[in-house]
Amino acid sequence: MIQLSNIYKTFNTGKPNQVTAVNNVTLNIDTGDFMVVVGSNGSGKTTLLNLIAGNILSDSGSITIDSHNVTRLPEYKRSKWIARIFQNPLTGTAAELSIIDNFRLAALRTQAKSLSIGKNDKFKTLVRDKIATLGMGLEDKIEQPIGTLSGGQRQALTLLMSVMDTCKILLLDEPTAALDPRSAENVLRIANNLIKEYKLTAILVTHNLKDAGNYGSRIIQMGEGEILKDIAGTGKQNLKQNELYDWFG
Numbered sequence: 707m708i709q710l711s712n713i714y715k716t717f718n719t720g721k722p723n724q725v726t727a728v729n730n731v732t733l734n735i736d737t738g739d740f741m742v743v744v745g746s747n748g749s750g751k752t753t754l755l756n757l758i759a760g761n762i763l764s765d766s767g768s769i770t771i772d773s774h775n776v777t778r779l780p781e782y783k784r785s786k787w788i789a790r791i792f793q794n795p796l797t798g799t800a801a802e803l804s805i806i807d808n809f810r811l812a813a814l815r816t817q818a819k820s821l822s823i824g825k826n827d828k829f830k831t832l833v834r835d836k837i838a839t840l841g842m843g844l845e846d847k848i849e850q851p852i853g854t855l856s857g858g859q860r861q862a863l864t865l866l867m868s869v870m871d872t873c874k875i876l877l878l879d880e881p882t883a884a885l886d887p888r889s890a891e892n893v894l895r896i897a898n899n900l901i902k903e904y905k906l907t908a909i910l911v912t913h914n915l916k917d918a919g920n921y922g923s924r925i926i927q928m929g930e931g932e933i934l935k936d937i938a939g940t941g942k943q944n945l946k947q948n949e950l951y952d953w954f955g
């Protein structure tokens with residue numbers, strides 16, 4: 707689904723604060739993979755997501771998504787494949803608009819043909835039914851401004867909104883870092899269920915090693931822009947919490 711070949715990204719080239727954030731990274735991410743990315747501060751995790759999403763372009767190397775060469779494509783031209791959830795629950799929704807209007811906007815973003823986007827009952831029922839599956843009781847609040855909800859509620863809705871259109875790839879950049887422990891657990895569980903239900907290819911950046919152990923079918927560790935470790939399959943399933951801590955020795 708996603709191929710990165712010999713990707714380099716250097717910031718502040720030629721200046722004293724020059725830094726190579728991504729250093730010759732080659733990665734093949736298969737359809738349906740759920741890849742967790744861990745690494746110390748400044749190791750290049752967010753830059754890697756930015757390069758995949760297209761909001762920054764690489765200095766060299768190539769990126770393909772779904773067999774399309776997207777290396778020089780800007781973010782908006784990649785959005786038909788990609789949805790992204792950020793750390794801040796305020797990013798990605800329009801606070802003053804109702805829940806239902808936010809869902810309508812999200813559907814319009816990719817003009818998903820399967821959804822009837824107008825203010826009709828069919829769309830409302832679809833959204834209400836989907837929101838009910840979150841188990842948060844938000845299905846009765848769809849006319850309420852989304853800004854009046856808690857961070858956890860909002861993050862869960864943002865996730866749902868993202869996957870209900872045609873997106874195939876979900877990028878999660880520390881999506882629970884701003885949430886209390888219980889909300890964080892809830893949001894990650896919801897993300898995991900949605901990834902399975904919609905058969906998404908997903909990448910989760912996290913500093914939480916418990917989550918890194920519990921979720922995903924593959925884990926990579928980044929360090930100084932390089933991939934230090936890459937474990938999938940049973941290796942990932944059997945990875946112990948203390949082994950993960952040892953990576954950060």
Ligand SMILES: Nc1ncnc2c1ncn2[C@@H]1O[C@H](COP(=O)(O)OP(=O)(O)OP(=O)(O)O)[C@@H](O)[C@H]1O
Pocket residue numbers: 717718725726727745746747748749750751752753754
């Ligand atoms: N737009 C930018 N301009 C200049 N330097 C940048 C920019 N974005 C990232 N960097 C630098 O690139 C390096 C990698 O940053 P990045 O944000 O990708 O790391 P990270 O692993 O996501 O870190 P954290 O865990 O702290 O979020 C850092 O040294 C950072 O300062």
